[in-house]
Amino acid sequence: MTADPAGAEVVRRIAELLREVVGEDRAWSDAVRPDTRLDGELLLESHELAAWSLVLRRAYGDHVDLVEHVAGLDIDQIIALTVGDVADLVAAGQDENAGQDENAGPAMADSTTPARY
Numbered sequence: 048m049t050a051d052p053a054g055a056e057v058v059r060r061i062a063e064l065l066r067e068v069v070g071e072d073r074a075w076s077d078a079v080r081p082d083t084r085l086d087g088e089l090l091l092e093s094h095e096l097a098a099w100s101l102v103l104r105r106a107y108g109d110h111v112d113l114v115e116h117v118a119g120l121d122i123d124q125i126i127a128l129t130v131g132d133v134a135d136l137v138a139a140g141q142d143e144n145a146g147q148d149e150n151a152g153p154a155m156a157d158s159t160t161p162a163r164y
Contacts, residue, residue, distance in 0.1 A: 054081075057134040064106060065089075065130075068098045081131030089130075103137060111140035 058081050066076035069091075085091045091099070100113035116136055117125060 054131075054134060054138070057137055058130055060106075061103065061134055061137060062130060064102045065099050068102055069095055079130055081129060081134065083130045084126070085128045085130070085133070086126050103133075107137050107140055108143075110143040111137050 058079070059076075062076045062079035065079070066073070069075075069089075079089070083089060085096070096117065097114055103111045103113055113133060113136060117128070120128065
């Protein structure tokens with residue numbers, strides 16, 4: 048994960064969302080860094096990862112699917128997965144969402160279009 052302010056902000060925000068999922072205090076999320084590993088340091092259980100994935104999709108859109116991403120990894124990649132990797136996934140998903148919006152045309156801008164959730 049990069050040291051740029053936008054990347055740091057994504058890490059901070061997704062760590063805060065994870066803190067809410069696992070029910071920890073703010074000091075816990077303050078200690079989460081981009082290189083913090085989900086498995087080895089945060090000791091995330093699969094149900095917590097699934098809940099975090101759902102929260103991320105609600106916050107950042109359907110292109111941010113952490114469960115699908117993890118399902119495509121091998122065991123070594125899952126063990127090495129970091130918060131920074133998740134932040135990169137969020138950033139990539141936001142780029143895809145932005146690309147869809149640019150290509151959506153006037154019909155998608157209509158305020159009568161139902162919400163996705």
